[in-house]
Amino acid sequence: MTTSWADMAANSGTNNAAPGSANNGGISNTSALARSAYVPPHLRNRPASSDPPAPAYSGPASTNDRAGYGGPRWAGSKNDFRSGYGGGRVGGWGNRGGGWDRGREREANPFGDDDETEEVFSEQENTGINFDAYEDIPVDTSGDNVPPPVNTFAEIDLGEALNLNIRRCKYVKPTPVQRNAIPISLAGRDLMACAQTGSGKTAAFCFPIISGIMKGQGQGQSTHNRPLRGSRTAFPLALILSPTRELSCQIHEEAKKFSYQTGVRVVVAYGGAPINQQLRDLERGVDILVATPGRLVDLLERARVSLQMIRYLALDEADRMLDMGFEPQIRKIVQHSDMPPQGVRQTMLFSATFPKEIQRLASDFLSNYIFLAVGRVGSSTDLIVQRVEFVHESDKRSHLMDLLHAQRTNGVQGKQSLTLVFVETKKGADSLEHWLSVNGFPATTIHGDRSQQEREQALRSFKTGITPILVATDVAARGLDIPHVAHVVNFDLPNDIDDYVHRIGRTGRAGKTGLATAFFNENNGSLAKSLSDLMLEANQEVPAWLSRFAVRSYGGGRNRRSGGGRFGSRDFRRDSSFTKGGSDYYGGGYSSGSGLGASSGYGGGYGPGVTSAWD
Numbered sequence: 001m002t003t004s005w006a007d008m009a010a011n012s013g014t015n016n017a018a019p020g021s022a023n024n025g026g027i028s029n030t031s032a033l034a035r036s037a038y039v040p041p042h043l044r045n046r047p048a049s050s051d052p053p054a055p056a057y058s059g060p061a062s063t064n065d066r067a068g069y070g071g072p073r074w075a076g077s078k079n080d081f082r083s084g085y086g087g088g089r090v091g092g093w094g095n096r097g098g099g100w101d102r103g104r105e106r107e108a109n110p111f112g113d114d115d116e117t118e119e120v121f122s123e124q125e126n127t128g129i130n131f132d133a134y135e136d137i138p139v140d141t142s143g144d145n146v147p148p149p150v151n152t153f154a155e156i157d158l159g160e161a162l163n164l165n166i167r168r169c170k171y172v173k174p175t176p177v178q179r180n181a182i183p184i185s186l187a188g189r190d191l192m193a194c195a196q197t198g199s200g201k202t203a204a205f206c207f208p209i210i211s212g213i214m215k216g217q218g219q220g221q222s223t224h225n226r227p228l229r230g231s232r233t234a235f236p237l238a239l240i241l242s243p244t245r246e247l248s249c250q251i252h253e254e255a256k257k258f259s260y261q262t263g264v265r266v267v268v269a270y271g272g273a274p275i276n277q278q279l280r281d282l283e284r285g286v287d288i289l290v291a292t293p294g295r296l297v298d299l300l301e302r303a304r305v306s307l308q309m310i311r312y313l314a315l316d317e318a319d320r321m322l323d324m325g326f327e328p329q330i331r332k333i334v335q336h337s338d339m340p341p342q343g344v345r346q347t348m349l350f351s352a353t354f355p356k357e358i359q360r361l362a363s364d365f366l367s368n369y370i371f372l373a374v375g376r377v378g379s380s381t382d383l384i385v386q387r388v389e390f391v392h393e394s395d396k397r398s399h400l401m402d403l404l405h406a407q408r409t410n411g412v413q414g415k416q417s418l419t420l421v422f423v424e425t426k427k428g429a430d431s432l433e434h435w436l437s438v439n440g441f442p443a444t445t446i447h448g449d450r451s452q453q454e455r456e457q458a459l460r461s462f463k464t465g466i467t468p469i470l471v472a473t474d475v476a477a478r479g480l481d482i483p484h485v486a487h488v489v490n491f492d493l494p495n496d497i498d499d500y501v502h503r504i505g506r507t508g509r510a511g512k513t514g515l516a517t518a519f520f521n522e523n524n525g526s527l528a529k530s531l532s533d534l535m536l537e538a539n540q541e542v543p544a545w546l547s548r549f550a551v552r553s554y555g556g557g558r559n560r561r562s563g564g565g566r567f568g569s570r571d572f573r574r575d576s577s578f579t580k581g582g583s584d585y586y587g588g589g590y591s592s593g594s595g596l597g598a599s600s601g602y603g604g605g606y607g608p609g610v611t612s613a614w615d
């Protein structure tokens, strides 16, 4: 295992405890945990008494007809809920102090000392963000009775405590995906949402979940779903799944900020970190569980988590979660656990990319859903300047060195800039990192062969600028929101254009501009067509040689968008070839030229002989 000098330097002065995971003290306290009476495995995922755990809520805050689930929790008292809510502040609803922690445990301030909360929040990144950059992005929705969008947070009844946190985060107005997705989710509708990288999807699914749970609490319904006496099973109300450990940690951090002093408790569980601390966190109670699929399956098998109380299910990077690698685990969690079925729970799927095949799969998890596309599905934002350079394999290192030298001399988009370099393999990442480090460019790596502690340390070292270059496999391609990433280099291009979209999306976020450089050569022929289409779509200059490659390679390769027609796609239900129950959803007629016909051969993005970099 290669560890850069910078990692080592950073390690020496830093506590390596994983976010949300055990610190040393935590581990040594394991024995101090109260031991509960033995419960046979077949009873472990049941509430201890004949009554299920105290209900937080009897059904989604729905205006739709989620009929018929006969489970004990779900015997539709949504009218009770709706009548209780809306009549001003009821009980703890909107009450900043009305929380689970009162008299028991002080809620950690995610921003530091309580007295300095306002000040610390004010140091956040979002001042002066140019969200006008998103103003003229086309928005398309389909589905029945789509709730209208809002223009301001004030128009949405999210609750006082959450509104306060939104202000503290300096979110002045909602981004387009938030404007559209939040009213849809608050109306209790299932949602498949596609919006560009860095456009605020995390808040778009977190706000309605937190708000919904707060409203339930206002009716005295929440107990933070602590395991009942004699049982060690936790009963979260909301589940947010994401494909990587780092992304789950990030969503957890965000969700904790948004739910600060709302009384909503957020817990994270992810692999590679000691499970004991996560178990202890769960035992203290959980409203929202943020998890990676593998660790969640483990917790379900140990009967330490039951999903029978789930009211909200959100899949971030949903297309990734439903492609070949994760689909079996997701089906196990969603379809073969005790989670309420679709139509009873509320399900929200978010990503920047949504191939049609994956949309089709995803529809198994949704009920009468609304499809929302902000910008064209799978497009990149034109905040990112994209360059493609023809570089032979053997010249890549020296070419990268030239770029980095030029960057050092000229600066890229400001002084504090970080550079993220994507490579195909874990070995390639270690080797390039070592080479950069010995050549005077402090670098670190993140990939699936590094321990979780090393991965988190690498990320910290990159974020803080100790090692301003991060060499990464696709494990860092999705979701990570790292301020000051000014340049993304695709040293090795991915096989799949959607992976490219996510990778370059690590820059040019939240209205800021960024630069993405790709090294292209004859090995990348199969990507040429979709890459040039994508660049044209984002108003980027396409080199003539790439266009020639595109013509030559057209129709070849594994690329899921190759094989035809116009770039991008919309709601697959609009495709005339799609039928369900024998009848067209929309009678077809939409964009038959979209490039994702049944023959496009979606293959999960990894070619033969290439190992996945994912967890």
Ligand SMILES: Nc1ncnc2c1ncn2[C@@H]1O[C@H](COP(=O)(O)OP(=O)(O)OP(=O)(O)O)[C@@H](O)[C@H]1O
Binding pocket: 125, 126, 129, 170, 171, 172, 173, 174, 175, 178, 195, 196, 197, 198, 199, 200, 201, 202, 203, 351, 352, 478, 479, 480, 481, 505, 506, 509, 510
């Ligand atoms: N309304 C808002 N006002 C200002 N900043 C915002 C707003 N909403 C989100 N942001 C900020 O924008 C950045 C990007 O948000 P987020 O990480 O949710 O993007 P995303 O759409 O999930 O991206 P990706 O597709 O890469 O996962 C974050 O730093 C977030 O704090």
